[in-house]
Structures are given as structure tokens and as C-alpha cells.
Amino acid sequence: MKEYNITVVPTNNPKIIKFEANQFLAKGNYELKNIDEAKNSPLAQQLFYLPFIKTVYISGNFIALERFDIVEWEDVKDEVAQQLVEYLNDGQPVILEEEVQKKQPITVYAEVTPNPGVMKFVSNKKIVPATYEFKNIDEAKDSPLAQELFHFPFVKEVFLDENYVSVTKFDIAEWDTVTMEVREFIRDFLANGKEVISAESIQKSKESASQNQAQTAYDDTSKQIIDILDEYVKPAVASDGGNILFQSYEADSKTVNVILQGACSGCPSSTFTLKNGIETMLKNMMGDKVNEVVAING
DSSP: OOOOOEEEEEOSSTTEEEEEESSOOEEEEEEEOSTTTTTTOHHHHHHTTSTTEEEEEEEETEEEEEEOTTSOHHHHHHHHHHHHHHHHHTTOOSOOHHHHHOOOOOOEEEEEOSSTTEEEEEESSOOOSSOEEESSTTTTTTOHHHHHHTTSTTEEEEEEETTEEEEEEOTTSOHHHHHHHHHHHHHHHHHTTOOSSOHHHHHHHHHHHHHHHHHOOOOHHHHHHHHHIIIIIHHHHHHTTEEEEEEEEETTTTEEEEEEEETTTTOTTHHHHIIIIIHHHHHHHHGGGOOEEEETTO
């Protein structure tokens, strides 16, 4: 078998260096940012044991490595090249191609919403157990999917519900030009089995919901309002890429306060929906117990 040789090739980025092989290494293109993402690449896993490796790129006949600032490539590149030569000539696998190909059959389609600034991306599988709303990348620390979506310069907010992602954009972009890009990104993210919400965050949400339910003593009117919203309003709102949450009921003024999320938040038609849809329904079903419905974040 022909021996592997490695040639060190600098790049325009001083933090990234390429190690070109004289033989083919991988069929696809792979960008691995940590040892967990490298579960299907024994070579990348070994490289991540080097404390200065930040990112591993594998494509065709080369391996590119991004370093942390604790070292300079000039000091370690020869050592890394030698390690790669020994690994490859020992017959060890670069990528477990069969494992990578076992991607989940995921389909994602884009769906317009009543809010022109929001597009809904619907998956054929459940992606989260509850609703999550992120107004910025700092709020998205527990959602790898939302964090990566915020790297798109036009993404303003991200809302996740059972099987869809609602993305709110800034006006710098038009959906006609970016929808396909976002749809493909979400589909690939899900197909690769990446974590949408951290398991720790899901557990915290469950515990918080249980505590709130135990601590909140709703009166009979509030309970009735919640039941109506859950049965009649939430499904319709979800179909538009949003969510509605009961906040409070003011008995003196007979005012129902709600929170709108996702596509419903900031939607030009949300006021009409509140007044001519939800408010009218509650008045008809509850008589004089309801006078007004107000979105506290509207």
C-alpha cells in the first residue's frame, strides 16, 4: 500500500493551516468544532486531544486545522504533520463514512406567516418538547440551533415549537433571497442529529413549569380562559408560526393579559387578531367576565 505523505500549506488565515495528503482522505466536507462533533472521525477525535486545536476541517485530500492563540503554528506544525503521517500509515480511519451516511431522513419546508418579517420552517419530526423564544444570541446559549441561526446577519429572533422554527429577520434581507439558505441549514442541522436544545435546559424547563404550576393558584375564571386559549386559540396561532401564553386576569377591569411569541409578536395583524378573534371568542364564551384582551408585549 502506498505510504501517506503530508505537505504543510499555509493559508491566508494565520490561525488555520492545511495538511495536504498525497492520497484521498474523505468523500465529503466536514467541519468539526469539538470532540463531541467528531464522534464519526477517529482522526479528528485524536487531534482534539491536542490542547491548541480549535476546529478540524476534513475535505478531499487535506486536513485543515484552526488553532487557539496559546501556540503559533510555526512551533507545532511539524509535530502535527508527523502525527498525521503516523496515524494514516497505521491504517486508521479518517471518517467513518457509513456512520455519517446514516443521517435521519429529515424534510423541512418553508411556510409564510401573517407576519411578513417571519418565516416558519416546518420539520417532519418533533424537534423540541416545549416552546422556546430567543430575542438575541445571548439568550440562545442553551440552544445550539438558535445560536447558529443568529450567525446569519439578517436573523433577529428565533422561536422554536414542537416541529418548527420561526425566524424573524431584520429588514436588510428579503425572504425571497434567503429562505432557501435558511431552510437548507435547518434541514442539515437536524439531519446530522445535532442538539437543538441542551438536555440540561429541557430538564430545567420541566422543573420550572412544575414549580410554577404548583405555586400558581388560578381562580376559576383564569382556569376557564386558559382552557379556551389552549383548545381553540393555540392550535390556530401555532399554524401561523407563533404562540400565545396566558399572563393574568384582572377581575376589576375584566382584562385578560396575554403574551404573544414567535410570528405573532410584532405582527401587523396581531392587533386585529386579538380584538376580532381572541377577544370576541372569549366574550362570546364567557359573557360579561371578559371586557378586553391585551398583549402585554404587543
